[in-house]
Amino acid sequence: MVLPEPSEELAARLLSRLGLEERLVGAKMSPMSGVQQYPIHGFREAVNFLKLDSAAEILSWGPRASVPYVDPKVLRLWVEEVFGDTDLAEAIGEVIGEGGNYPGTIGRARELMKQRLDQCEALLEDGTAD
Numbered sequence: 001m002v003l004p005e006p007s008e009e010l011a012a013r014l015l016s017r018l019g020l021e022e023r024l025v026g027a028k029m030s031p032m033s034g035v036q037q038y039p040i041h042g043f044r045e046a047v048n049f050l051k052l053d054s055a056a057e058i059l060s061w062g063p064r065a066s067v068p069y070v071d072p073k074v075l076r077l078w079v080e081e082v083f084g085d086t087d088l089a090e091a092i093g094e095v096i097g098e099g100g101n102y103p104g105t106i107g108r109a110r111e112l113m114k115q116r117l118d119q120c121e122a123l124l125e126d127g128t129a130d
Helices: 008-014 043-049 055-064 072-083 086-097 102-125
Strands: 024-030 034-040 067-069
Touching: 008 072, 008 102, 024 043, 024 072, 034 043, 043 072, 043 102, 072 086, 072 102, 086 102
Parallel strands: none
Antiparallel strands: 024 034, 024 067
């Protein structure tokens, strides 16, 4: 799925750092330390946080492994309500609606988010934004 290009205003908002009230709270799940909350203060940070390692990589880390978690429905709401990116929120909603396991759903949502991040960076680096 290809997302429509964002406006300069949306791109700037997506690349900004968020305050405490707008942050997304994820979790790192680990066999050694259990579940730890992880505050996410920006869109780029969310994209980086949601990178899932392969099962083989996770197993190779043994008890030091960790898996990032954000409820996909909460992620969709955050994108829509905090950033106002309805196109991306709808695309994430479609991925959620298809069902599937967590790695598949969040992996596809992250791909859409990475696409949007790349669009924003290209738009603002292009010199078209003031």
